[in-house]
Amino acid sequence: MATRQIIAELSQRIRTIERTGQRSAPQTDIILNGLQGLERLLGEAGWPRGCLVEWLAEGRGAGSTSLALWASRAAWRDNLLVMIDSRRELHAPATMPFAVDLSRTVFIRPEQPLDALWSLEQTLRTRGIGAVVCDVEKLSSQACRRLQLAAEIGGGLGILLRPANARRQPSFAEFRFLVQPLPPPNPSAVAVSRRWRVELLRARRQFAQRSIVVELSNDSDGLCVAAELASATPAA
Amino acid sequence: MTRMVCVWLPNWPLQRLRHERPELRDRPIVLFSNTGNRGPRVAGVGRALLPVANHETGKSAHPTTVDSLTIGMPLAEAEALLAGQAVTTHIERHDPAADIAGLRELARTCNSFSPLFGIEEAESPECVLLDVTGCEHLFERKMGTLARPCSHTTEGTGRSAHPPFGSEHNIVAAVTNDFRQRGFQVRVALAPTIGAAWAAAHHCSPTPCGSVDCRSQSRQRLGADCDATPISGEIGYEAMNRPGHKGLGYENLAPLPVTALRLPLKIIETLHELGLRRIGQLRALPRETLPSRFGSELLKRLDQAFGDAPELLVPERPLEPVATVWVTDEPLTDRESLKFVSGQLLDELLGRLKPRREGVRQLFCQIKGTAARPVEFIVNLVSPSDIAKHLLELLSLQIDRADLPEGISFVRLEATSIASLATRQRDLFGFESDADTHREVSSLLDRLSNRLGATAVVRAIPVADAQPELSVRHEPVACLCPENQISRRALAPVRVAQTGASALRLTCETEPRLKSRPLRLFAPPQRIEATAAGPEGAPMHFRWDRCDHRVIRSWGPERIETGWWREAPICRDYFRVETQTGQHFWLFRCFDQAAWFLHGAFD
Numbered sequence: 123m124a125t126r127q128i129i130a131e132l133s134q135r136i137r138t139i140e141r142t143g144q145r146s147a148p149q150t151d152i153i154l155n156g157l158q159g160l161e162r163l164l165g166e167a168g169w170p171r172g173c174l175v176e177w178l179a180e181g182r183g184a185g186s187t188s189l190a191l192w193a194s195r196a197a198w199r200d201n202l203l204v205m206i207d208s209r210r211e212l213h214a215p216a217t218m219p220f221a222v223d224l225s226r227t228v229f230i231r232p233e234q235p236l237d238a239l240w241s242l243e244q245t246l247r248t249r250g251i252g253a254v255v256c257d258v259e260k261l262s263s264q265a266c267r268r269l270q271l272a273a274e275i276g277g278g279l280g281i282l283l284r285p286a287n288a289r290r291q292p293s294f295a296e297f298r299f300l301v302q303p304l305p306p307p308n309p310s311a312v313a314v315s316r317r318w319r320v321e322l323l324r325a326r327r328q329f330a331q332r333s334i335v336v337e338l339s340n341d342s343d344g345l346c347v348a349a350e351l352a353s354a355t356p357a358a
Numbered sequence: 359m360t361r362m363v364c365v366w367l368p369n370w371p372l373q374r375l376r377h378e379r380p381e382l383r384d385r386p387i388v389l390f391s392n393t394g395n396r397g398p399r400v401a402g403v404g405r406a407l408l409p410v411a412n413h414e415t416g417k418s419a420h421p422t423t424v425d426s427l428t429i430g431m432p433l434a435e436a437e438a439l440l441a442g443q444a445v446t447t448h449i450e451r452h453d454p455a456a457d458i459a460g461l462r463e464l465a466r467t468c469n470s471f472s473p474l475f476g477i478e479e480a481e482s483p484e485c486v487l488l489d490v491t492g493c494e495h496l497f498e499r500k501m502g503t504l505a506r507p508c509s510h511t512t513e514g515t516g517r518s519a520h521p522p523f524g525s526e527h528n529i530v531a532a533v534t535n536d537f538r539q540r541g542f543q544v545r546v547a548l549a550p551t552i553g554a555a556w557a558a559a560h561h562c563s564p565t566p567c568g569s570v571d572c573r574s575q576s577r578q579r580l581g582a583d584c585d586a587t588p589i590s591g592e593i594g595y596e597a598m599n600r601p602g603h604k605g606l607g608y609e610n611l612a613p614l615p616v617t618a619l620r621l622p623l624k625i626i627e628t629l630h631e632l633g634l635r636r637i638g639q640l641r642a643l644p645r646e647t648l649p650s651r652f653g654s655e656l657l658k659r660l661d662q663a664f665g666d667a668p669e670l671l672v673p674e675r676p677l678e679p680v681a682t683v684w685v686t687d688e689p690l691t692d693r694e695s696l697k698f699v700s701g702q703l704l705d706e707l708l709g710r711l712k713p714r715r716e717g718v719r720q721l722f723c724q725i726k727g728t729a730a731r732p733v734e735f736i737v738n739l740v741s742p743s744d745i746a747k748h749l750l751e752l753l754s755l756q757i758d759r760a761d762l763p764e765g766i767s768f769v770r771l772e773a774t775s776i777a778s779l780a781t782r783q784r785d786l787f788g789f790e791s792d793a794d795t796h797r798e799v800s801s802l803l804d805r806l807s808n809r810l811g812a813t814a815v816v817r818a819i820p821v822a823d824a825q826p827e828l829s830v831r832h833e834p835v836a837c838l839c840p841e842n843q844i845s846r847r848a849l850a851p852v853r854v855a856q857t858g859a860s861a862l863r864l865t866c867e868t869e870p871r872l873k874s875r876p877l878r879l880f881a882p883p884q885r886i887e888a889t890a891a892g893p894e895g896a897p898m899h900f901r902w903d904r905c906d907h908r909v910i911r912s913w914g915p916e917r918i919e920t921g922w923w924r925e926a927p928i929c930r931d932y933f934r935v936e937t938q939t940g941q942h943f944w945l946f947r948c949f950d951q952a953a954w955f956l957h958g959a960f961d
Contacts, residue, residue, distance in 0.1 A: 181905075183941035188879050202799060213879035213958065214818030214830045218872050224818050228835060230806060231814045241806055244626030248802040250795030304938020306911065314874075314913055314934065316942065 128299055136327070137170065153279055157193035158341045159334050163322045164297070169194060172274040173296035174266075178323070180286040186301040187255075189336065190281050191220040194253055197279045201252030203227045208238040208259060239265060246272040246280050263292045270294040289323055296325040304335065309312040314338075361526065362671070363471070363488040363533060364555035366545045367461075370484040371452060372522070374460045382448050386424040388440070389452040390433045395715050398433040401452045405805035406445065454482055461486065465674045471533055476671045478556065480620070485559065487552055487671050490529055497528035507661075552671060553663030554611055558617035608664050611626030619659040637663075640696055681772035682706045689727070689765030693757055696725070696766060700757070701750050703771045708744055711776065718749060719744030720775035723756070727763025735760060737808055738836040740800040742777040748801055755808045807836040824918055825928055826957065827881055874916070876944045876958030888945065888954035896933050897945055902956050907937040915947075934960065 134297040152168035161167050169175065175194070177183045179186035197203070203222060205212055210231050214224055230245075232238045238256065246269060261269075261282075273280045282295065289300060303318040367373050374381050389402035424447065427436050433449075440447045461477045465486045468475045474489035530546050537544040547558035611618070614637050616629050631651070634640055640648075640660060648657045661667030682703045690696050700723070711717065721737040737752045807815040816832040823829045886899035894959055896912035914933035921927060930946040937943065942960035947953075 128668065130667045179901075179961075181939065181941055182878060182961050183876075183937075183943050184939075185942065185961060187961040191877075211878045211880055211958075212875060213875060215820045215828070215872055216875040216877045218820075227818065228803065229816050229818055229832065230810065231816065232810050233814070237810055241810065244802060244805060248798050251802075269840075305940070306936070309911060316936075316940075318940075 133327075153194065153195055154196040156195045157189065157320075157336065159336065160193055160320065163299075163320070163325075163332070163334060164215075165325075165327060168196070168281055170296065171279070172277045174273055174280040174282060174294065176282045176284055176288070176293060176295045176298040177301060178284050178286050178289055178299065184301060184303055185316060185338075186299075187283055188220070188338070189254070189301055189318065189320065190283060191217065191222070194279055194281060195221040197253035198222065198226070199252070201226075201250060201278070203252055204230060204254045206230045206232070206238055206241055206245070206254065206256040208232050208235060211273040229296070235259070238291050242280070243269055243272045246276050246278060248276050248278075251276060251278040253281060255281045255283065258282045258284050259288075261288070261291065261293075263294070266292070266294045270296075293324060295324070296326055297322065307337065359641050360489065360491045361494075361548060362550070362552050362555045363490050363546060363548045364478075364530065364535060364552065364559040365488070365533060365557075366410040366487040366547075366559040367464075367484050367486070367537075367542055368545070369402065369404065370461060371402055371454075371457050371482075374457055375448075375450065377541060378460070380888045383446055386447045388424075388427065388433075388436055388447055388449045390436075390449065391452040396432075398451075400427055400429055400431050400433055400436050402429070403427045420707055458483060462674055466677070468533075471536075472531065474671060474673050476673045478552075485556060487555070488533070489671055489673075490526075490548070492530065493778065494525035497532060498525045499816075500590055534671075550608075551663060551665045552669045553620065554608065554665075556620060557611060557614050558661060561614045587686070611663060612636065612641065616640060619656070619663060621656060621659055625656055628652060629816065679772060679774075680707060680776065681770060683771075686767055689767045691765070693762065696757060696762070696769070697750070697754050699769055700753050701746065701769065703769060704746050704749050704753070707771055707773060708746055708749075711744060711773065714776075715779055716774045716776045717744040717779045718775070720773070721749065721753070722772045722774045723753065724768075724770040724772075725760075725766055726768035728765040728767075729763040731763075731894060732768075733763055736774075738804075738812060740803045740807070740836050742779055743801075743804075744779055748804070751802055752808045755805065759809070764839065767932045803835050807834065812836050824922055826875065826879060827883075876942075876960045878961045879944075880956065883946070883955035883957040886945070886954050886956045890947070890954070894931075897935060897947075897954060900945065900954065900956070902943075907935075907939070907941070907943070909935045910938050911936040918946075930955075932957070 143240040152166065152170055155161055155164060155168040175190070177186040199221065203226065205217075205227065207229055208231065212229065214227075214229065218224065219225075230238075230241050232241055239261075242254060242256045242258075245251055261284075269280060275324070280295075286300065289298070300321045300323050302319045302321065304319055306315055307317055316338040318336050318338075319333055320336055330347075367544055371389060372387055372749045375387060375389075384406050387402075387404040388400060389404075390398045391401040392398050393401075403424055424440075426439060437449070458477070463484055465475050465477050468486060468488055472488040472490045472493050475770045476487050477483045478485040478487055526548055530548050534544060534546045534726045537546075545559045547555045547562065549555035555612060576727050615635055616637060616639075617626055618637065621629075629635075629640075634643075637660075640656075645657070647706050648660070658667060662669045684699050684703055690699065698921040707718070719739050719742045721739075722734070724732050724734045725739065726732040735756045737749070737756060739749075739752070747834075803815060812834040813832075815834055815835050819831045819833055821829055821831050884902065886900050886902045888897045896909070896914060898908070900907050912933050915931035916933075917929075917931055919927075931949070932944060932946045935943050935945055943956060944958040944960065946955050946957055948955055
């Protein structure tokens, strides 16, 4: 028990060293992770406040938005959610199963990519915003650094949805996940079911496990995403 | 000699509701309030103004039931009585503050009759008061032309042709006409004092009024709608000042009931117990004995009605535009100096608003240069602000984007919408409070809407519509309707727009289809080449975004069809498909065009 406590204290100290400047008060509270099993990749029970998370996926319809929304849905429980939708294709009613309260959600629909980046930085910098969701195609490392600093000031969660080819670009994000669809477990099932491998490409700290398998079943009591414990792959 | 006009709007809360929402005119209204701890009680009942005939019996459908309600009965009982009626009754909570605000607003529209206007001072005021002393000469024209008073007087020769009080008669007629044309029921009276005018307006009715019921006079004045007979203002006037009657007209007060004195219900009950029903009877009593027997209120009201004690009219001030102008001979050339000038104008503007404790919600900016057309833009705010730095930042965002004329020589700023600032109390040690983050958020939304345009910063409001692309409506966050204001913690609750008769609250529980809708919906749907298994079957293969997609699983079809009465009715069979790469798409077969479309992606 004592060793675990020491490890927790040490990781807290590493975190405060990693944080730049004195602007970010040592916030011990975290945003609870909503995706069961993901904590093995995160190293703790949730997302630290004021961090950027990148979700990469190949092509649209791969499911990274669903997973990102589901995993961070605790972030907009008490606060505003901002969705920056420069392609104007997010369907607001479909976000409601992800605990999104549309009365406390603002959609920003900029026309220029530069405006989207500006809005993202402005929003991340603001306290009182629970989370910002944004499609980001290209991001220079300088811009990424600015976003990360803005998130540290604001204390919200920055969720960047990016194409898979962004994995070669450098990043200042706290976590970078790659979502890969897997063949369905039982192809003959009538209900909709999906399965993904969520791979942790990058994190500030290294963890033993690098990927988990996540399954979605559209059963009667709502959208349910649960990790399949047995098929978790160990680190390579 | 002062001359006061009292405009009584009987049952003002009901009249206000009908005036603000004309659709309620043909429906009965029930108002309720939560006074005391005995649950909601009926506070006011109004019949429908236009009787709606019941088609089956041919009779008027509602009066029997609405009339059977009494003031003060539990709301639940009233609802039970009203259940099963052909015409649904509108039930609403009584809002006294809105009533007073509405009456003030109404009073401000009366500045064409008199420079001094206000509302009566009472717990639930229903009267607009006008001081028309010395205004008679403005109304000397014939009555027919008097929809509005004219500002020029006629020649002095015309004056003698009118009866002594003829021009005053015209005032009353003009006021009455004006209110009637706006759809209000009024009784108007003109008298030397506020008290006498009030008494005449309330109690000199065209029909001979018998003993006046106490109840109608007390705080339950909000009660049942008054009788259907047209209320005539002029008669009230004539009762006070008969043509040819040269006196002040106070003796006309004597036959009026004691309720005309604006007394509390308790005093009136006492007076009735003693058999004192008329004002004249009260005047006959020795004056010194009145305060000890009935309290000082009675004597004060009596004196006010007869002009022995002063009563002040608290005037409403007309709202004047708050604007500042900067003009120069030396034209400006660059944006930086324009921003500096705007900053100075803003400081001046906010300095004027500061004593009123109000902030700007909408700012109108006009810039003129050598070009003929001035540049104009509007800065909208999510919540009122009095912080010059914030407003200047928003202005600068617009100035940076605007196409400025050359040689700017005129800048004008006007606060076109003003609202009172929410007062905030800081923590003792200046810690961040909820209000601080709230202010930060609204300032963020202001900045976003002013740089990206109001239509780019929106809230989504679900609409109960089967057609997926029409099932959501986007409303700008920074627009002036109060429903859209950001409340303390969050945005105001979204009301689901209604398309049918019944209100629908869209949640995941009530709307299981939400779970089967894609997170990304392409607008408009993208036409694709697809091969399907049979004319009704699921797609097998399609090409989109320069990729071939082979379908390995599919769910559906889900038929979505809208009625022929729509402008563009649809008939589509939707399939959810999984491709060999594991992506999930939403395709549909359009029967009209016999083609396949990609409508969304389950991302």
